[in-house]
Amino acid sequence: MAWHDANAFQQGEGLDLNVIPAPEEVDASWCLRFLRAIRDVSFATIGADGLPSVRIIDVMMVTPERLYFLAPRGKAFHEDVVREGFVAIVGQTHDYRTCRLRGPVVHPEGEAEQRALVDAIFELNPSMNVIYPGDARYICDVFYVEEGEGEYFDLGQHPIFRKPFKLGGKAECERGTxxxxxxxxxxxxxxxxxxxxxxxxxxxxxxxxxxxxxxxxxxxxxxxxxxxxx
Ligand code: SF4
Ligand code: SF4
Incomplete structure (x- = not known):
């Protein structure tokens, strides 16, 4: 699906966090939508000092295959993402349903593509205009994850329910089993x-x-x- 297909960006909207999914419904695309619905999730990176850093970052939009986020170029988060090229993400609902994803980060090159993506993100997330009014939005760089491993985990059920998933060409996560x-x-x-x-x-x-x-x-x-x- 093309990055400039505006309809594709709507794919992440409309997931109701109050609805418990059927097990067969949970796959990589569903998990991206789940993280988008939570929206404010934790992103872990390795800092310049070699130690872990974690921040709350918005999932700005998703397609069935990609999760997009922003990083203003002046922030250490941007430096970490560019330097390491890798993030680990986790989000949780109030009823203890968690999704985590980790994988390499893509940084689309070219000012025109970056600006188009920023515009699409600001259209989907109008509250961003309060923080970055007018052209200030273009201090933000767009990144996405389209490959990696992850897991959905529901601690509210008994027995608990978990389902690993792969995103892109990565194998399903079996670590820790x-x-x-x-x-x-x-x-x-x-x-x-x-x-x-x-x-x-x-x-x-x-x-x-x-x-x-x-x-x-x-x-x-x-x-x-x-x-x-x-
Ligand atoms: S031998 Fe170990 S794995 Fe096998 S039934 Fe007994 S406790 Fe379980
Ligand atoms: S780790 Fe072993 S004891 Fe714990 S839930 Fe899994 S199967 Fe049961």
Whole structure:
């Protein structure tokens, strides 16, 4: 979808944060819309001193494949994004539904394209005109994320619900998942201890990743050290 297709930018509008999505509805595009609906989310970068920095940044617009944000050129956030070329983003609703995304950042080159994107963003987000009236808006550079890994996580359900997703060509995020290996002796201790009741008998026993809290209780309880963390 072309960046200059104004209709594409509307794709991120209209998601009702009060509606719990059906599991099959949650994919990368839906998660971008979810982050746009939250709008004020946390962006983590690595600062010039090599240490982490985190800031609340607006998700300014999304298409089914991209998440756009702004950074005024005078801010350290802009320097971090340009220098590192990578961000980690997380947003949460009042009822503990979270979405996180991390991936490389694209900085569209060319003044004409930048200005067109800034104009599109200010049209979608008119309150920005109060902060940056008139031509002051063009101190903002537009960036977007179109590739990365992420996860939707609902801590308000019991058992909890999580669903990883990939954006662009990136693989789905499996970091941090617990896996039961063939060393399992079938004692059932992990299933008894699991607070989410998401371990089923089998050879070996198996964890339903969509409901796993990733707390690690099962791994600590296993007498055969059969549970590993990926
Ligand atoms: S506690 Fe360990 S050995 Fe026992 S069923 Fe679970 S994974 Fe298998
Ligand atoms: S990590 Fe926690 S929630 Fe996940 S299977 Fe193990 S005990 Fe259950």
């Amino acid at each position: 617990f896996l039961i290996t063939d060393a399992c002796i079938g004692c059932g201790t992990c299933a008894e201890k699991c607070p989410e009741q998401c371990i089923a008998p089998g050879e070996p026993y198996v964890i339903d990743q969509s409901h796993c809290l990733r707390c690690g209780i099962c791994r600590e309880a296993c007498p055969a050290q059969a549970i590993v963390k990926r």
